[in-house]
Amino acid sequence: MATARNVTAALICIAAAVGSPKFRILNSEFLIAQHIERPAVALAQSPTYGVGRAPKPEELKAIDIDVTPDGKGLPHGSGTAAAGKEIYTRRCETCHGPSGKEGPQDVLAGGRESLTTSRPQKTVGSYWPYATTLWDYINRAMPFDHPSTMTPDEVYAATAYVLFLNGIVGEHDMLNETTLPRIKMPNRDGFTSDPRPDVGASPKKRPSP
């Protein structure tokens, strides 16, 4: 079962690699496939100890905040970079600079074509593979000292502005739960699976007696 799945994943992967301009093995399906092998035991079964209680719907709603690349988890709402400029200036600029490039904290913009240089800049535009991740991270963790204080509309607008600073969306492009997952980030195909152990062969010299 697992083997069949891996073969399928490998085929998907090869097809994707052939289609890619640099012929690299870079498909996220491949990354995911390597971890899919399931435990030998069946997972679904009866409870053993009968501990725990069912969550109330409102409890679950309050903490079920994650957003996946397919857009699942994104709330209703919308925002544009034009609307996000004011939010950015008020809540983000102190740490990230007027254009997202000045710091003093993480650089958000620029850095394209820098990943192969001696001073790579891992910005939203140069490095982040999914726009949904940006929405999720702003929503869960930003601003640093007052996280989770923005409304969904504000998060959409702040996300749009950071993407606008990177030239990924236009000033008036409307981001919402439908349009955000459709954005293809510049470094979307920049990630590979873990090939380790890639170094660490058997010792050339045996221990002295």
Added chain:
Amino acid sequence: MTTRSRRWFLRLGATWSAALVACRSKTAPPSAEPHALGAAVSPYGSRSRFEKAARQVNTNTKVPLEEASSRTPLHDTYGIITPSSLHFERHHAGVPEIDPATHTLTIHGLVDRPLVFGVDELKRVPSVSRIHFLECSGNSGGEWRGGSTESDVQRIHGLTSCSEWTGVPVSTLLRECGVQPQATWILAEGADACKLARSIPIKKAMDDALVAYAQNGEPLRPEQGYPIRLFLPGWEGNSNVKWLRRIKVMDQPAMTREETSKYTDLMPDGTARQFTFDMEPKSLITRPSGGDTLAGPGLYEITGIAWSGRGTIARVEITVDGGATWVAAELQTPVLPRAHTRFQWPWKWDGREAMIASRCTDDTGYTQPPLADLIKVRGVNSQYHNNGIQVWKVAADGTITNGNRA
């Protein structure tokens, strides 16, 4: 760290001299005959006021200290267990203060029965205690680009620690919830200000992952995730989500910030490796090491720690000639899987310049490589997962410096 606390060998010598004098001369007055009562019993112990070993905090940085790390004084710890008070820290939005009476763990998503567990309730479920290291993937990261020759084992490698962790297997809790067949990942999320979240393959969750509530025999320290944390034996520190509040069973990774733009390893061709969970086999000589000064030629025990995120340490070898020859060190028991393992080897220093280092091999047959070999494949931009051999340079005057690029 103060220079005084690093003069381990000098102190040792002074103690021996005092002991010898005491043996020779029975008429000499005792130095500290007690004439007064000592302190009374106390409800919670603390160390001697003469002991100063501390975590190293880099305050010379633009990074807020709530989003920083502190490093274990590996040079001044013994055996394989790190005292909880000296366990390294890495936080992303500060240490939250959480009341265990109100904290809960929710498991939901692709399960038959979403469940909420209180902390007391988790403590009633059959538990396990296991000794495991925990290492930040950024440990030793400064050496990729050539660290300072003046640096020491704490500053370079202090983002690894080892504890006994007690908790409930994640598999037990997932079985209570009834995981559905299409589940392939879980998302673990903390209750800290940034609600740090990592996706973990369900295979690991069902294998040896714990929801840990205790460390070294007492409840977790707040900085280690009190009241509960995820613990993934052998996997990079960041994935061991602290202050755990939620596990969502999923059919895909969530691709959170931590697992996309943060804890990924940039390669020379501009691609980055993702989901690099294993901490590969690694060893360090902790004494003598950078910052020590040897008093003069003679016997010095070389000691250090070795560990592997993939299994058990099988062998540690020592070189004192920069890798030309290697000898087997003695492994101190217990030698446990995915745990720090203490090694020792008696060295007679001849008073000449020496390059000393250790390398380990684990039970998968992997041998810790020289840093240069890692750089050849991964370049110097990967930032994380440096498990290369650490070389210490012993000068003829006995001073010891970081010899990785010497």
